[in-house]
Amino acid sequence: MEDIRAILQITMRRFGMLNKNCCSVEDFDISQVQSHILYELARSKGPSMQQVAETIGMDITTFSRQIQTLVKLELVEKRQSAEDKRMYHLYLTEKGKHLEDGINQQMLHYLGNVFLNLSEKESTDVVESLKILNAAMSKSNMCCKPYY
Known part of the structure; x- marks a missing residue:
């Protein structure tokens, strides 16, 4: 069997997963984690902080710090829930939507x-193989289980 870990390590490096900043759009340098948050917010309608943290597999304390940074950058808006004052919902601002769209365009161009x-x-095989790998990972009790 091939060295799967080595293959995945190289893949992660080529995707820039080890870089401090993954994406630069205009004057913004965005980290990998922030990019994931923006991606999820762009595909949801006002999810709660807990929902997004669980989706990306991050503890709420670390996630909250990331949201504070994104709010300060005016990329994300945090609104208190009308039904439950302890809960906050997240929305991309216009600036956040513009930035996320730019990141998305960069990734589409790269891919x-x-x-x-x-x-x-080969393209079809790669996509199908990634789907199979993600499904297997979601069934493993040893790795994060994002809700996709």
């Missing part, structure tokens, strides 16, 4: 460039 080096069958 499009990567997939140009594959045949149509």
